[in-house]
Amino acid sequence: MDCLGVIGYGQMGSMLVNGFLASGVLRVDEVVVSSKSQKSRDACAAAWPGISIVATNAELARRCRMVIIAVRPQEIAGILDEIVPVMDGGKHIVSLATGVGLEGLEAAFTGPVTRVVPTVTSRVGQGTTLICHGRQVGMDDALRVERLFSSISDVVLVEESNLPVATFLSSCGPGLLAAIIEELAGAASRAGGLSTDQALLLATRMVAATAAYLRETGETPPDLIRRVATSGGITKVGVQELQRRLPGTFDEVFAAMLEQHDALRVDGYRP
Numbered sequence: 557m558d559c560l561g562v563i564g565y566g567q568m569g570s571m572l573v574n575g576f577l578a579s580g581v582l583r584v585d586e587v588v589v590s591s592k593s594q595k596s597r598d599a600c601a602a603a604w605p606g607i608s609i610v611a612t613n614a615e616l617a618r619r620c621r622m623v624i625i626a627v628r629p630q631e632i633a634g635i636l637d638e639i640v641p642v643m644d645g646g647k648h649i650v651s652l653a654t655g656v657g658l659e660g661l662e663a664a665f666t667g668p669v670t671r672v673v674p675t676v677t678s679r680v681g682q683g684t685t686l687i688c689h690g691r692q693v694g695m696d697d698a699l700r701v702e703r704l705f706s707s708i709s710d711v712v713l714v715e716e717s718n719l720p721v722a723t724f725l726s727s728c729g730p731g732l733l734a735a736i737i738e739e740l741a742g743a744a745s746r747a748g749g750l751s752t753d754q755a756l757l758l759a760t761r762m763v764a765a766t767a768a769y770l771r772e773t774g775e776t777p778p779d780l781i782r783r784v785a786t787s788g789g790i791t792k793v794g795v796q797e798l799q800r801r802l803p804g805t806f807d808e809v810f811a812a813m814l815e816q817h818d819a820l821r822v823d824g825y826r827p
């Protein structure tokens with residue numbers, strides 16, 4: 557009864573199961589998994605011999621006190637239809653589905669509900685998981701979720717109204733930054749001298765080192781810019797070029813992501 561259920565062994569579901577078990581915060585006999593395809597169930601069984609893999613989501617919900625739903629937003633209504641009838645208010649639903657609000661989840665299930673936004677960088681124990689608890693979540697349930705996710709990342713509690721933009725930074729961010737790294741490396745190799753692979757390696761190391769520098773020194777980005785972009789120097793010219801173009805570009809990036817977020821929103825739960 558006190559085990560954790562994970563519905564969906566895809567990108568996020570497998571990352572969470574692997575992270576929780578590898579960190580030691582849970583034992584294999586404390587986790588139950590269900591997934592739609594035999595391929596995903598086989599992958600889970602191969603990665604974690606002895607783990608409980610069940611045939612139906614209802615069976616998982618019957619056995620587990622906390623159920624993490626790691627499926628795409630459009631699949632969540634079907635999953636709730638299967639699990640809610642076998643769940644009492646002592647159980648806890650944790651949803652990863654972007655765009656499915658607490659209001660809709662609470663309309664489907666009267667017990668405690670939490671929204672969680674993980675990030676792919678938790679595969680390497682880095683990044684921030686965003687957590688937003690519903691009204692019915694008590695202190696013990698809240699701490700249990702926060703402790704679980706602290707085993708694979710930093711954790712930040714967020715108001716639901718701030719979740720979209722916080723998600724763009726912490727969860728979409730790795731994709732955005734990867735695109736920037738690729739463009740930096742591309743520009744370097746087009747400018748001459750370096751192969752694409754060499755440029756990509758240097759750019760990736762530089763980004764990791766810059767993030768570590770800012771974190772460890774406590775300097776702000778303007779502090780760092782002042783150190784590097786000396787008057788009349790090369791860096792200053794590059795930084796000025798970026799500062800001229802980037803605000804408009806990033807405003808457009810965020811506007812496009814907000815528009816897509818609203819288009820994907822699943823408003824309310826429709827039985």
Ligand SMILES: NC(=O)c1ccc[n+]([C@@H]2O[C@H](COP(=O)([O-])OP(=O)(O)OC[C@H]3O[C@@H](n4cnc5c(N)ncnc54)[C@H](OP(=O)(O)O)[C@@H]3O)[C@@H](O)[C@H]2O)c1
Binds near residue numbers: 565596634673
């Ligand atoms: N990817 C990210 O970086 C990220 C970040 C933050 C939040 N999220 C959210 O996390 C959720 C999962 O994303 P993802 O990237 O992990 O997607 P994904 O790789 O497509 O995984 C979705 C999983 O759902 C499973 N599934 C679908 N229908 C099911 C059913 N009826 N019963 C059981 N399992 C079912 C699929 O099973 P099979 O594999 O067996 O077919 C698949 O493993 C999404 O709601 C997304 O918004 C994702």
